[in-house]
Amino acid sequence: MRQMGNKAKLIEAATDLIHQKGYHTTTVDNILDKTGVKKSNFYYHFKSKEELALIALDSRIEQFEEEIINYTLLDGSISPKSRLKRFYKKISDYHESLNCERGCPFGNLAIEMSDVNEGFRSRLSVFFQNWESVLESCIAEGIKRGEFRSDIDPQHIASLLLCHLEGAIMMVKTYKTPEPLSSRIHSIMKLLEPI
Amino acid sequence: MRQMGNKAKLIEAATDLIHQKGYHTTTVDNILDKTGVKKSNFYYHFKSKEELALIALDSRIEQFEEEIINYTLLDGSISPKSRLKRFYKKISDYHESLNCERGCPFGNLAIEMSDVNEGFRSRLSVFFQNWESVLESCIAEGIKRGEFRSDIDPQHIASLLLCHLEGAIMMVKTYKTPEPLSSRIHSIMKLLEPI
DNA sequence: CTATTAGGTCTGACCGGTCAGTCCTAATTA
DNA sequence: TAATTAGGACTGACCGGTCAGACCTAATAG
Structure with a gap:
C-alpha cells in the first residue's frame, strides 16, 4: 500500500463504504471525509458518483475472482x-x-x-x-x-x-x-x- | 377497500413504494404524491417516516402469513x-x-x-x-x-x-x-x- | 541558460435542488 | 365537539455537481 494517489484512495473508500451502507446512502461527502480528498478533486477523477461506484464494483469483482474463486x-x-x-x-x-x-x-x-x-x-x-x-x-x-x-x-x-x-x-x-x-x-x- | 381513510392509504402506499424502491429512496413526498395526502396530515398520523415504514412492514408480514403461508x-x-x-x-x-x-x-x-x-x-x-x-x-x-x-x-x-x-x-x-x-x-x- | 508552454492534479467557494420534519390556520366530518 | 383533513409556508441539513483558478513538473523554444 505505497503512496496511493487520490484516485486509488477514492476507489478503495467507495468500495468499502458501499459494502457497508449501500450505494444510495453512501454520499460523496462520506467518501471525501474518509479519504481527505476534496470534492473538486473527486470530480476531476470521476464524472459522477455513479461512475466511481461502477469502477469500484469492477475492481471488487476482479479481486474476488482472483483471491477467492x-x-x-x-x-x-x-x-x-x-x-x-x-x-x-x-x-x-x-x-x-x-x-x-x-x-x-x-x-x-x-x-x-x-x-x-x-x-x-x-x-x-x-x-x-x-x-x-x-x-x-x-x-x-x-x-x-x-x-x-x-x-x-x-x-x-x-x-x-x-x-x-x-x-x-x-x-x-x-x-x-x-x-x-x-x-x-x-x-x-x-x-x-x-x- | 371502500372509503379508505388517509392513514390506511398512507400505509398501503408506503408498503408498495418501499417494496419497489427500498426504504431510503422512498421519500415522504413520494408517498404524499401517490396518495394525495398533505404533509401535515401525514405527521398527524405518524410521528416519522420510520414509524410508518415499521407499521407498513408489520402489515405486510401479517398479510403474507395470512394469504400465502x-x-x-x-x-x-x-x-x-x-x-x-x-x-x-x-x-x-x-x-x-x-x-x-x-x-x-x-x-x-x-x-x-x-x-x-x-x-x-x-x-x-x-x-x-x-x-x-x-x-x-x-x-x-x-x-x-x-x-x-x-x-x-x-x-x-x-x-x-x-x-x-x-x-x-x-x-x-x-x-x-x-x-x-x-x-x-x-x-x-x-x-x-x-x- | 532562460522563458514559455503544456498537461496533470488539486482547491475553495458556490450552485440549485431535495430531504425529513415543523408550524399555523381554516375547513370538514363523524 | 373532537377527530380529521386541507393548504401552504418554512427550516436547516444535506444532496450531487460545477467552476475559475492555483500549483507542480517536464518538455520545448529562443
Missing part, C-alpha cells in the same frame, strides 16, 4: 469436494470476521440496484453467471469422480448452491449469527453425496 | 409435499407477475436495514425464524409420511430451503428471468426425495 473452486490440485468445502469455509470465515454485518457486497448491490440502474444490473448478472459456471464445472468434475450424486444436472445444482449461499449470507446479516451459513455446509455436502 | 405450508388438507410445491408455485408466480422486478419485500428490507436499524432487523429476524419453523414442521411431517428423506434434520432443511428461496428471488431480480426460482423447484424436490 481461484484459490478454492478453481484449485485443480485438490478434489472437487475439497474445493467446495474450502470455498464455503472461506466465505463463512469472512462473514464471521465481519461480525455478521455488511452481507455480500454483490448481493446487496444486486438487490439495491437491479431495478434502477442497468449498468449495475448487467455487471452483476454477468458476474453471478460466471460464478455459477465455475461452480457447475466443479460439480460436474465431482460427479465424474463419483464424489457427488449424478442424478441432477450440475448446472441446476450450481444454481441451487449459489442462490442458497446468497440467501444464507442475507440471513447471517439478519439474524446476526454465522449459523445459517457455517452450520449448514455439512447438510449441503450430505445432499450432494452419491445416492 | 396459511394457504400453502399450513394447509392440512393436502400432503406436506403438495404443500411445499404449492408454496413454491405461488411465490414463483408472484414474481413472474411482477416481471421479475422488485424482489422479496422482506429480503430487500433485511439487506437494506439490518445493519442500520434494529427495529427493522428484529422484526424481520422474528418473521424469518417463524417462516423457517413452519417450513420445518412441513418437512418433519413429510419425513414421517415417507415423502422426504429422513437422514437430515428437518430444521436444517428448512433453513436451506428458506435461504435458497431468498437467494433465488435475488437472482430472479438480477437476471430478470423467473428461471432461478421456477425451473429449480423440480431439482429441490428431487434432493428431498427419500434415498
